Amino acid sequence: MPDKSSIWDKPLWTVLTKDLTCEFRSRQALGSLGMFALITLACVSMSLGGAVLEPQLAAALLWVVLFFAAMAGLARSFVQEQETGTLFTLRLYASAPAVFFGKLMFNLVLLMGLTAMILPLFVILLNVDVLLPEVLLLTVLLGNLGIGTVSTLTAAMLTRAQGKGALFTVLTFPVLLPQFLSAVSVTTQALNGAFTGYRELLFMAGYDGLMLAAAMLLFDILWQD
Amino acid sequence: MTSVYVDIENISRNFSGRTVLHNINGQASPGECLVLTGRNGAGKSTLLKIVAGLLRPDAGMIRFRRGERELDVEERRRCIGMVSPEVVWYKNLSGRENLRFVARLRGRKDAARELNTYLSRVGLGTDSDRRVGEYSTGMVQRLRFAALLLLQAPVWLLDEPSANLDLVGKAMVEGLVDGSPAGPHHFNGDQ
Amino acid sequence: MKVVLALWMAAVAYGVFFLVPPAEGLGYLVRIAFFHIPVAWVSVLAFFQSALEAFRYLRTREPRHDWRSSAAAALGLGFCLLATGSGAVFAKLTWGAYWNWDPRQTTIFVLLLIYGAYLALRASLEEAELRARISAVYALLSFLTVPFLVFVLPRFYYSLHPEPLLNSTGRLQMEPGMLVVLLAAVGGVTAIYWQLWRWQVGRQERQYEMPLREGVNR
Numbered sequence: 072m073p074d075k076s077s078i079w080d081k082p083l084w085t086v087l088t089k090d091l092t093c094e095f096r097s098r099q100a101l102g103s104l105g106m107f108a109l110i111t112l113a114c115v116s117m118s119l120g121g122a123v124l125e126p127q128l129a130a131a132l133l134w135v136v137l138f139f140a141a142m143a144g145l146a147r148s149f150v151q152e153q154e155t156g157t158l159f160t161l162r163l164y165a166s167a168p169a170v171f172f173g174k175l176m177f178n179l180v181l182l183m184g185l186t187a188m189i190l191p192l193f194v195i196l197l198n199v200d201v202l203l204p205e206v207l208l209l210t211v212l213l214g215n216l217g218i219g220t221v222s223t224l225t226a227a228m229l230t231r232a233q234g235k236g237a238l239f240t241v242l243t244f245p246v247l248l249p250q251f252l253s254a255v256s257v258t259t260q261a262l263n264g265a266f267t268g269y270r271e272l273l274f275m276a277g278y279d280g281l282m283l284a285a286a287m288l289l290f291d292i293l294w295q296d
Numbered sequence: 297m298t299s300v301y302v303d304i305e306n307i308s309r310n311f312s313g314r315t316v317l318h319n320i321n322g323q324a325s326p327g328e329c330l331v332l333t334g335r336n337g338a339g340k341s342t343l344l345k346i347v348a349g350l351l352r353p354d355a356g357m358i359r360f361r362r363g364e365r366e367l368d369v370e371e372r373r374r375c376i377g378m379v380s381p382e383v384v385w386y387k388n389l390s391g392r393e394n395l396r397f398v399a400r401l402r403g404r405k406d407a408a409r410e411l412n413t414y415l416s417r418v419g420l421g422t423d424s425d426r427r428v429g430e431y432s433t434g435m436v437q438r439l440r441f442a443a444l445l446l447l448q449a450p451v452w453l454l455d456e457p458s459a460n461l462d463l464v465g466k467a468m469v470e471g472l473v474d475g476s477p478a479g480p481h482h483f484n485g486d487q
Numbered sequence: 488m489k490v491v492l493a494l495w496m497a498a499v500a501y502g503v504f505f506l507v508p509p510a511e512g513l514g515y516l517v518r519i520a521f522f523h524i525p526v527a528w529v530s531v532l533a534f535f536q537s538a539l540e541a542f543r544y545l546r547t548r549e550p551r552h553d554w555r556s557s558a559a560a561a562l563g564l565g566f567c568l569l570a571t572g573s574g575a576v577f578a579k580l581t582w583g584a585y586w587n588w589d590p591r592q593t594t595i596f597v598l599l600l601i602y603g604a605y606l607a608l609r610a611s612l613e614e615a616e617l618r619a620r621i622s623a624v625y626a627l628l629s630f631l632t633v634p635f636l637v638f639v640l641p642r643f644y645y646s647l648h649p650e651p652l653l654n655s656t657g658r659l660q661m662e663p664g665m666l667v668v669l670l671a672a673v674g675g676v677t678a679i680y681w682q683l684w685r686w687q688v689g690r691q692e693r694q695y696e697m698p699l700r701e702g703v704n705r
Contacts, residue, residue, distance in 0.1 A: 221628075224624075224628065225625075225628075228608065228624060228625060231612060231614075231617055232608065232612050232621075233611040233613075234611050238607055238608065241600075241603070241604045242607075242608060242625065244600065244604075245597055245601045245629060245632065246631075246632050248597055248632065249635035249636050249638075249639045252639050252640075253639055274638070278635055282631070285627075285628060286628075289624045289627060292545060292620065293620070293621065293624055
């Protein structure tokens with residue numbers, strides 16, 4: 072007879088629920104991250120002063136805001152374990168896949184929350200018409216998966232490094248670049264309605280898949296001794 | 297979970313050019329208690345971390361055996377229970393939640409009654425639902441022992457086991473170590 | 488070996504300045520290409536070598552593979568800067584702008600970013616074993632993005648670069664004399680890179696072995 076709570080006892084969910092509980096009680100990441108995203112958007116919107124944006128420019132701005140908001144917040148999950156000293160406990164008790172997927176999912180939750188805030192504000196503040204919302208949504212989902220995967224791995228690399236904040240962005244950006252460029256291109260198409268087919272979305276999904284597999288293997292190397 | 301042997305073979309470790317451990321050998325059989333002594337900085341904690349698999353030695357090997365069969369990385373991890381000043385708990389979780397967390401990471405059933413048993417055995421029965429951030433250092437140390445008991449690991453690695461404990465606590469630790477069903481202990485003097 | 492290399496490069500320089508005819512539409516500026524192409528080639532080569540050695544490090548965990556990987560990356564950064572600089576000058580003189588995000592300019596720029604990130608990561612890690620392991624992981628991770636970049640970049644930007652040497656029709660679009668000089672230049676610069684790399688790796692090996700010998704004497 073299957074235990075009703077058995078799925079939630081799996082170590083990766085344990086790591087996720089632990090992170091969510093801690094975050095819910097301290098609200099350290101969410102508050103500052105939300106404000107960071109709001110300020111970046113406001114910054115862009117105010118300085119444009121209501122000018123109408125070309126779809127390509129709007130798409131580029133959206134991804135710049137999303138990327139930097141992500142960079143401001145995603146390293147936290149690991150860096151905080153290091154700073155408070157709990158990383159040792161985690162390494163003692165948790166296996167590599169449990170930590171990787173737990174942290175990845177926590178980062179994805181953060182990213183989705185961030186996107187859920189940025190996307191509507193972006194449409195409202197910048198006066199953007201979205202002609203193909205479903206394509207935009209799909210792009211954002213795939214893009215977030217890529218950002219989350221790569222930054223979970225780079226954040227893990229940084230736990231022992233000095234000068235973490237700046238280095239995190241420096242390490243993550245070149246690896247994310249192919250994803251970033253295709254995300255901007257598909258988003259442009261979603262905004263102006265000239266959708267050229269699913270090839271580019273497929274490309275993004277392929278990138279996500281490969282990065283996920285690679286990050287899983289490489290994280291194992293980082294986590295052992 | 298019986299009869300785990302630990303072999304320590306020719307372990308050496310340097311830290312940025314300084315040799316801390318040089319050709320350490322040893323063996324621990326079930327029920328045996330090894331005591332590591334040495335002055336501060338002699339490498340006692342380093343050796344324990346290497347045995348726990350948290351630090352890679354520059355040379356040598358640690359082997360965990362069950363009879364003649366050598367254990368892989370994941371099985372090794374499950375064999376180890378550790379008390380160390382470096383085992384830090386999550387401050388935003390209560391003592392009970394921290395215990396439940398490590399129990400689930402190890403894939404153990406976390407029956408509430410079992411948690412309660414171990415919490416009261418280390419004298420944290422009444423404080424188990426307070427956040428660890430409010431604990432004293434001695435209570436944090438007691439929580440480390442509760443985790444050790446809960447996991448029922450065959451190998452205990454105790455780094456400064458009676459640090460920060462009062463007399464009652466020290467007596468409790470001695471009782472636990474003497475009466476433990478566990479296999480080999482690696483023990484680190486805290487004087 | 489060094490003498491041979493110096494003579495070789497002198498011969499290449501002679502070839503570039505006296506034998507190569509001014510190219511149509513480019514004039515004598517074409518000479519920059521004899522510097523630019525080999526240097527750009529080496530910066531890509533160094534990147535692959537760095538990733539390969541990173542992979543071998545993770546397989547064997549022998550420190551020498553880490554030195555090889557980091558030496559390749561450090562030299563790669565140098566050659567990459569030279570390639571970017573010479574490319575920008577060439578672009579200004581022929582296309583009228585230093586920079587215009589041509590696919591190959593973008594590729595070399597991404598390489599520059601990766602090299603920079605890799606070396607910054609190394610600088611921030613103090614313990615040798617940890618530094619070797621983590622930077623090897625990063626070298627491999629960044630290597631994985633290359634196929635995606637190759638696919639995605641040409642779709643984004645128009646290329647101003649001349650057709651590749653071997654274009655789709657399989658015909659060589661270069662005078663034989665020029666081609667010989669170019670290949671000689673590529674060979675020469677690659678050999679220079681190889682020498683520098685060996686020297687760098689050797690220096691690290693000596694540095695590593697010194698304290699060990701002292702330890703034995705004690």
